[in-house]
Amino acid sequence: MSELADLVADIVADVDSVFLFSPSGSLHERFLESETPVVVVAPENAVDAERFVELPLEFDDLAERIRFGIEGGLDDGHLEEGDQVACVAKVFSEDVDSITRVRAGDFEHSGVYDLFVNSRAEPSVIRDVLEVAIELGKKGQKGKRVGALFVVGDAGKVMNNSRPLSYNPFEKSHVHVGDPIVNVMLKEFSRLDGAFIISDSGKIVSAYRYLEPSAEGVDIPKGLGARHMAAGAITRDTNAIAVVLSESDGMVRAFSGGEIILELDPEEY
Amino acid sequence: MASLPWSGEIQAPTDHVLGAIDPTGAVTSSFSVGNVFREWLGELPAAERNLVVAVLVVLAGLVLGAIVAWLVRRVLVAFGVDDAVEGTPFERTARQLGTSTVRLLAQLCGLFVFAVAAVYAAETLDILPERAFIDEISAFLPQLFVAVLVVIVGLIVADKAELFVGERLRSVKLPEVTLIPTLVKVSILFVAALIALSQLGVATGALLVLLAAYAFGIVFIGGLAFKDLLSSAAAGIFILLTEPYSIGDQVEIDDHRGIVQEVDVFVTYVERDGEEYLIPNRKVIREGAMRVRE
Numbered sequence: 286m287s288e289l290a291d292l293v294a295d296i297v298a299d300v301d302s303v304f305l306f307s308p309s310g311s312l313h314e315r316f317l318e319s320e321t322p323v324v325v326v327a328p329e330n331a332v333d334a335e336r337f338v339e340l341p342l343e344f345d346d347l348a349e350r351i352r353f354g355i356e357g358g359l360d361d362g363h364l365e366e367g368d369q370v371a372c373v374a375k376v377f378s379e380d381v382d383s384i385t386r387v388r389a390g391d392f393e394h395s396g397v398y399d400l401f402v403n404s405r406a407e408p409s410v411i412r413d414v415l416e417v418a419i420e421l422g423k424k425g426q427k428g429k430r431v432g433a434l435f436v437v438g439d440a441g442k443v444m445n446n447s448r449p450l451s452y453n454p455f456e457k458s459h460v461h462v463g464d465p466i467v468n469v470m471l472k473e474f475s476r477l478d479g480a481f482i483i484s485d486s487g488k489i490v491s492a493y494r495y496l497e498p499s500a501e502g503v504d505i506p507k508g509l510g511a512r513h514m515a516a517g518a519i520t521r522d523t524n525a526i527a528v529v530l531s532e533s534d535g536m537v538r539a540f541s542g543g544e545i546i547l548e549l550d551p552e553e554y
Numbered sequence: 555m556a557s558l559p560w561s562g563e564i565q566a567p568t569d570h571v572l573g574a575i576d577p578t579g580a581v582t583s584s585f586s587v588g589n590v591f592r593e594w595l596g597e598l599p600a601a602e603r604n605l606v607v608a609v610l611v612v613l614a615g616l617v618l619g620a621i622v623a624w625l626v627r628r629v630l631v632a633f634g635v636d637d638a639v640e641g642t643p644f645e646r647t648a649r650q651l652g653t654s655t656v657r658l659l660a661q662l663c664g665l666f667v668f669a670v671a672a673v674y675a676a677e678t679l680d681i682l683p684e685r686a687f688i689d690e691i692s693a694f695l696p697q698l699f700v701a702v703l704v705v706i707v708g709l710i711v712a713d714k715a716e717l718f719v720g721e722r723l724r725s726v727k728l729p730e731v732t733l734i735p736t737l738v739k740v741s742i743l744f745v746a747a748l749i750a751l752s753q754l755g756v757a758t759g760a761l762l763v764l765l766a767a768y769a770f771g772i773v774f775i776g777g778l779a780f781k782d783l784l785s786s787a788a789a790g791i792f793i794l795l796t797e798p799y800s801i802g803d804q805v806e807i808d809d810h811r812g813i814v815q816e817v818d819v820f821v822t823y824v825e826r827d828g829e830e831y832l833i834p835n836r837k838v839i840r841e842g843a844m845r846v847r848e
Contacts, residue, residue, distance in 0.1 A: 441813035441825055444802025457797050484816050490801045 296386050297371045302364060304354050305381075306374035307340070308332060312381060324363045326354035336363045341401045341412040345553045347376055347383070349397075355389050356398035366390040400539055400546045405524045406438035410487035411539075413463040415549070417471055418530045418537045422551030424472075431475045432532030434512050436496070439525040440484035446522055447494040450479045454492055461487040480515070480527075498522040503543050516540045608675040615671020623664030630656045642713035644706075655710060662706070666699045701750040708746020712739040741768070782834065783820060789835040790819040804846040808837045811846070 302322040305313060313332040316323045325334035328343060338357035344350035351372050358364040368389045376383050401408045414435050425431050436443050454474060460467055462483055471481070474492050482490045498518035505517045509531070516527035521543030529538050530551075539547040595603055630636065639645045639655045648654050653661075673695065677688050716739040723731045748765060752758045794817065799805050803814050805824060810833060812826030822838060824831045 439815070440801045441803075441815040445804075445813060456800075459794060484801055486816055486818065488801075488816075 293384065296384055299369060300371040300386065301368040302358075302370055304351075304358065304370055304372045305334075306350060306354065306372065308373070308381065312373075322363065324354070324358050326350075326357065336361075338363070338398075339402075339408070341408050342415060347374060347385075350374065351385065351387060352392060352395060353397050355387060356394065356396075357402070359389055360398050360402070364389045396541060396544075396546045400526060400541050404438055404526050404541065406483070406485045406526065407487065410462060410483065410485070411437055411526065411528075413487065414483060414528050415537065415539065417462060417468060418528050419549065419551040420468060421472060421475060422530050422535050422537055430532055430535060431530070432512055433471070433475045433530040434480040434496075434516055435483060435528040436480050436494075436516070436519055436525050437483045437528065438485050439523045440482055440488075440490045442523045443482050443496075443519060443525050444490065444494075446498055446519065447480070447482070447496045449491070450493045450495050451477075452493070455489045456491075458489075460489050462489060463487060480519075505545060513538065513540075517543050517545075604678050604680070608679045611671050611675040611678065615668045615675070618671065619664035619666075619668035622667045623660040626663045627656055627660035630659060635659075638714065639710050641717065642710055644709045644713055655706075659703075659706065662699070662702060666695070669695055697753045697755070701753040704746055704750045704753065708743055708750070712742035712746070715739060715742055744768075782836065785836040786820045786834045789839040790817075790821075793817060793822070793835055793838060794819065799843060799845055804848075806844040806846060807833050808841055 300321060302324060303316060303319070304324050304326055305316065307327040308316075308325060310332050313323075313325065313334060322336065323334070324336040324338060325332060326338045326340055328340050330337045330339070336358075338354055338361065340350070340353060344353060351374070354372070355364065355370060358370075359366065364370065366389060370387050370389055372385045372387060373381050374383055374385070375381050401411055404411060414437050418433060418435065421431060421433055454477075460470065467489070474481075477493050479493045479495050481492050482494050484490050496515045496519045498515070499522065500514055500518040503514060503517040503521055505513055510533065513529055513531070516529045516538075517540050519525060520527050520540045526546075527540040529540065530536075531538065535551060537549045537551055538545050595606065598606070636654065636656045642655075645655045648658055670692075673688065673692055716735040719738050720732070720735040723734060744761075744765065748758055748761050751761070793799075797817075799814055799817075801814050801816065805811070805814055807822065807824060810824050810826070810831040812824040812829075812831065814822060815825045815830065816823040819835075821832045821834055824833055
């Protein structure tokens with residue numbers, strides 16, 4: 286089996302750093318003495334790693350997960366553009382089972398990392414909103430598919446760039462995304478037309494909002510509807526990000542700066 | 555004794571006690587056992603009589619003590635004390651010594667009952683030289699018991715509070731923060747020691763003064779330090795409940811005009827042209843706010 290060992294040795298030869306995706310404590314300890322810098326990418330820093338990139342979502346797609354980790358590494362200065370990186374991750378089992386090699390900067394900077402970390406809203410809020418959208422996409426409203434639009438962050442400006450379609454059901458309430466009751470509430474309110482507006486700290490400011498940004502020059506793929514157009518436009522006019530659950534194809538898309546940053550299929554989560 | 559009193563016929567009274575006249579035989583017989591015992595006791599000389607009573611009292615004390623210990627243990631377990639003290643250093647020490655906190659407390663209560671019985675036994679035996687001495691002991695015993703109890707409970711509560719506060723502050727990544735749980739623990743231990751010592755009648759005047767100074771320091775300095783935060787929080791609760799302005803409104807507070815981005819308990823975030831002001835809520839109440847309506 287020396288050929289196999291050689292193959293693995295070839296894959297990891299001369300890497301500039303090692304990325305461990307959600308490693309166990311013992312695995313991380315084995316790498317403590319290594320000369321190449323080790324970066325841990327995980328939902329939380331359970332192993333007290335020195336270099337750490339927080340993974341806000343457990344991306345099911347390995348490519349997506351690695352992309353997020355590398356972008357985070359570049360952003361935090363753990364990596365240089367063009368560095369060779371060995372990624373150690375788990376795909377099928379509960380333990381680490383795969384090794385890949387990527388060159389940092391090889392793929393286009395998608396901004397997934399920026400979406401979470403460098404947005405106005407807190408990363409946990411964005412994660413909660415994404416989870417709510419995924420949940421809504423999975424179950425729908427009473428078995429029927431629904432669409433929804435969440436605008437997260439920069440709420441003051443978004444409120445001034447929109448108008449109410451009807452009474453705001455969230456007026457004088459202090460509900461935050463991530464509260465257990467919210468899933469049910471949002472599911473019920475998703476019948477309403479218009480957008481949900483969520484503040485930087487996760488407070489649901491309003492539902493039933495009609496967004497009025499100027500849509501000039503917003504370039505989103507053809508075939509997506511008015512909801513996506515509104516999401517793209519409002520994120521270009523303000524510092525908010527938008528999370529859209531498409532009614533037609535059931536995908537969850539996140540917008541920032543007028544562009545689609547992230548596309549998730551709720552069925553995969 | 556062929557026929558008993560309830561066999562129907564009333565027999566001629568024999569000289570045996572069991573053959574007594576009463577139809578309620580059981581009561582009679584138990585009474586008579588007591589009588590026999592009393593008679594037997596009466597025939598004994600005074601010294602021996604006292605010895606018998608003393609031995610009985612000690613035996614009763616043992617049984618009662620065991621029952622009390624068992625009861626206390628059951629009650630403590632029923633209240634979940636054994637789970638609550640899990641993980642505290644006191645419990646760990648107790649475990650090392652082959653016992654546990656609950657068992658220790660139960661045994662302590664049992665021991666107290668037994669000690670009371672022992673004192674009475676000693677009194678009947680006249681072992682102790684003076685009457686005053688016994689009085690002193692019987693007055694001192696409960697105090698000692700309470701003092702030991704207070705020390706144990708104080709130790710456990712202090713450990714528990716330290717763990718709890720430490721757990722709460724875990725997310726705060728600041729080395730100095732580890733001082734706070736220790737401070738909480740020491741405060742509780744100090745108060746427990748004070749109570750225990752005053753129970754035992756030791757002069758605690760100086761310690762009491764220290765405690766007063768300490769409490770005053772915490773209240774006074776804490777109040778001084780948190781004055782602004784507290785008044786902001788009070789104002790913030792009012793603002794959150796009544797919502798005189800909400801996110802997206804154009805306001806002017808404390809000469810800062812802009813759009814409200816966020817309202818929380820302590821501060822209001824007002825943004826204008828990319829500059830975000832943090833305005834303490836107490837300013838809103840004290841100086842008022844202006845809502846701009848176009």
